[in-house]
Amino acid sequence: MRIKVDNLSFGYDYRTVLKNISFTLESGEFLVLVGNNGSGKSTLVKCLLGINRVPSNRIYIDDIDIHQYRQWINIGYVPQKFDDFNYEFPITVNEILTVSRLSKIDEEARLSLLDKIGILELQNENINSLSGGQLQRVFIARALMNNPKLLILDEPTVGVDSDSISEFYRLINNLNAEGVSIILITHDVKASKANFTKKLRMENGRLTETLDNEVTS
Amino acid sequence: MMIEDVFEPLFLSMGFIRAVLERTFMQRALMTGVLIGFLAPLIGSFVVIKRLSMIADTLSHFTLAGLSIGLFFINILALPIGDPLYIGMIFAVTGALLIEALRNYYQNYKEISMPIVISLGTALSALFISLSGGFTSTVYNYLFGSILTVSQQFIYIITATTIIVIVLIAVFYKKIVIVSFDESYARLLGINVNVFQFFTTIILGLVIALAIETVGVLLVSSLMIIPVAAAMKVGRSFKNTLLIAILFSEASVLLGLWLSYVVGIPSGATIVLFNISILLLVVIIKKLFSIQQTLKKDSSENEKTKPI
Numbered sequence: 001m002r003i004k005v006d007n008l009s010f011g012y013d014y015r016t017v018l019k020n021i022s023f024t025l026e027s028g029e030f031l032v033l034v035g036n037n038g039s040g041k042s043t044l045v046k047c048l049l050g051i052n053r054v055p056s057n058r059i060y061i062d063d064i065d066i067h068q069y070r071q072w073i074n075i076g077y078v079p080q081k082f083d084d085f086n087y088e089f090p091i092t093v094n095e096i097l098t099v100s101r102l103s104k105i106d107e108e109a110r111l112s113l114l115d116k117i118g119i120l121e122l123q124n125e126n127i128n129s130l131s132g133g134q135l136q137r138v139f140i141a142r143a144l145m146n147n148p149k150l151l152i153l154d155e156p157t158v159g160v161d162s163d164s165i166s167e168f169y170r171l172i173n174n175l176n177a178e179g180v181s182i183i184l185i186t187h188d189v190k191a192s193k194a195n196f197t198k199k200l201r202m203e204n205g206r207l208t209e210t211l212d213n214e215v216t217s
Numbered sequence: 218m219m220i221e222d223v224f225e226p227l228f229l230s231m232g233f234i235r236a237v238l239e240r241t242f243m244q245r246a247l248m249t250g251v252l253i254g255f256l257a258p259l260i261g262s263f264v265v266i267k268r269l270s271m272i273a274d275t276l277s278h279f280t281l282a283g284l285s286i287g288l289f290f291i292n293i294l295a296l297p298i299g300d301p302l303y304i305g306m307i308f309a310v311t312g313a314l315l316i317e318a319l320r321n322y323y324q325n326y327k328e329i330s331m332p333i334v335i336s337l338g339t340a341l342s343a344l345f346i347s348l349s350g351g352f353t354s355t356v357y358n359y360l361f362g363s364i365l366t367v368s369q370q371f372i373y374i375i376t377a378t379t380i381i382v383i384v385l386i387a388v389f390y391k392k393i394v395i396v397s398f399d400e401s402y403a404r405l406l407g408i409n410v411n412v413f414q415f416f417t418t419i420i421l422g423l424v425i426a427l428a429i430e431t432v433g434v435l436l437v438s439s440l441m442i443i444p445v446a447a448a449m450k451v452g453r454s455f456k457n458t459l460l461i462a463i464l465f466s467e468a469s470v471l472l473g474l475w476l477s478y479v480v481g482i483p484s485g486a487t488i489v490l491f492n493i494s495i496l497l498l499v500v501i502i503k504k505l506f507s508i509q510q511t512l513k514k515d516s517s518e519n520e521k522t523k524p525i
């Protein structure tokens with residue numbers, strides 16, 4: 001999946017949050033977006049997801065203007081916090097995943113996804129009994145239920161223990177190796193073990209640094 | 218103690234069963250109770266998930282305004298509008314849409330919509346109840362329910378509503394669950410959440426208007442929320458929780474109808490009190506169970522750390 005952002009500025013009310021942002025993400029790339037809190041990273045993600053309405057001809061997904069883009073199913077999203085999800089009401093991991101794919105579910109594919117994410121043994125667990133790390137994996141699995149071509153992860157390691165973080169990066173790197181484009185938003189790229197291909201730094205709503213083809217161990 | 222005293226409850230229960238078998242009004246009451254006992258917690262579950270428990274109370278008060286205006290039309294203006302229930306249903310749906318509109322208007326203070334609509338409903342009710350002849354037995358029935366006096370026509374309406382709700386939930390199950398649990402994610406999947414919300418709100422309004430016939434305006438929310446509140450504490454999965462909520466609700470309806478017939482007390486209140494009793498029982502058993510678990514855990518840990 002190819003993403004092109006062309007001179008995007010965006011704001012809430014009278015406050016400009018994003019200023020003249022331009023970058024491209026080619027198919028299969030792993031983009032890391034770093035920056036301090038409030039630098040505009042999450043706002044940019046919301047623009048890419050169509051949650052924030054941007055002007056025409058500013059964001060293209062697979063060369064289609066975002067206003068005309070309809071194949072949202074191709075983009076998987078793991079939010080920064082799971083606050084939007086009501087995880088106090090009983091619902092099992094399996095039930096969440098089943099409803100997250102509107103089209104028919106291939107049972108074999110579902111089981112292999114659960115296995116790959118490492119939550120096969122949790123499938124019948126109630127999500128209110130899961131730890132932060134386990135919950136995060138469930139939400140990654142949810143984002144992957146529709147076989148997305150692009151996975152966007154917003155600060156996925158906040159509040160997750162260090163073992164789970166290592167496990168998480170192993171998983172994300174593998175997914176990227178399988179051809180899924182990744183956009184990872186984090187405030188600390190040094191702590192990450194992401195095999196990224198492109199790094200963007202944001203400061204006060206501007207892109208201040210762009211590094212291509214850098215691979216860390 | 219005479220042998221009749223010992224078996225009195227049994228005789229009375231037999232009387233209840235005979236009444237159900239022989240009397241049309243009891244059959245209608247039972248049918249209404251069973252259908253509402255099924256519908257209310259089913260719809261109520263989605264209301265609870267969306268943290269909108271107050272909506273049932275708000276809409277029932279707004280429906281009362283419709284019922285009161287209906288009474289005013291019939292009693293004072295002598296308009297041939299049939300059953301005031303129809304105006305009640307229109308008000309339930311209007312109230313539901315009004316809440317949605319206000320929730321969209323006050324994005325950061327969504328809950329403010331409830332007191333606004335509840336106040337309007339209560340004020341209109343007070344006004345039109347007074348204009349249409351004051352506090353009559355009809356108004357009393359609206360407030361506390363009148364399951365024993367439901368008409369055959371009402372049975373048709375509620376049966377049709379139940380079938381429609383079951384079909385809609387079966388067809389749109391995945392979408393309903395996603396929108397209820399995570400609205401943002403539903404939008405990402407391309408679900409038109411606003412259109413969806415519009416239709417679910419209309420159904421919610423209709424079910425509330427119909428449930429008023431069973432337990433009345435003041436108790437209708439308890440029928441939707443309390444069985445779900447109890448089931449949430451023991452459910453092992455989403456579907457399991459829905460099923461338990463419906464079972465708790467049906468048990469309350471049947472026990473409530475039976476006891477109200479046997480002792481001669483209001484059925485709506487009895488049904489709700491059974492609902493509350495089940496909730497209390499669940500909370501107490503759950504508490505005892507967790508205390509027992511903690512004690513077991515402590516003793517096994519002590520066992521491990523015991524010096525050799």
